[in-house]
Amino acid sequence: GENVEQHPSTLSVQEGDSAVIKCTYSDSASNYFPWYKQELGKRPQLIIDIRSNVGEKKDQRIAVTLNKTAKHFSLHITETQPEDSAVYFCAAPPPGFQKLVFGTGTRLLVSP
């Protein structure tokens, strides 16, 4: 089955810096890669996703890049703000399944 690994587990940055979180997946046939932001006690919120037919997608300060050859995808947050502090999860669906396998999460702390 699909295995998703996520690094780092924690990331501390200063406000205004960039943050990068990386995930690797095991099944080369996976075709959908979402990123979720979860604040304490709240539901995961989809912040950006990418499909296997493109290599990069950007939405204001957030971008996701996909390297199908290396089987990894990364979340890039530029000009970080304290409100970006949260836990971020990547995910990927096992090919042929509707479910998602989640990474272990990255706790991002943005200090003012």
Added chain:
Amino acid sequence: GAVVSQHPSWVICKSGTSVKIECRSLDFQATTMFWYRQFPKQSLMLMATSNEGSKATYEQGVEKDKFLINHASLTLSTLTVTSAHPEDSSFYICSARDVGLAGDNEQFFGPGTRLTVL
């Protein structure tokens, strides 16, 4: 659009009792819903995939007789934790896929239910 609700948002029960959690898609139809469990500072762990009108598919290691899932309509799935014990205390989150978005993997999450078993 794409709103998913859960009820209750939190529940405290005594050991040995059963608890039912509801997951509803409010503005779309969902043939498939998912139930996750999340322990503190951990990731979301899929418990089961709930399909409307058929039996749920449970992940390995999840007891189907303990975690009963019913998906009787296109907008409602329920999870019943039977004979709950303190180790079942967790944050239970559901998600749903929009049947109108065939082929789309996006899942819409409910706000979660915090279960505490005394």
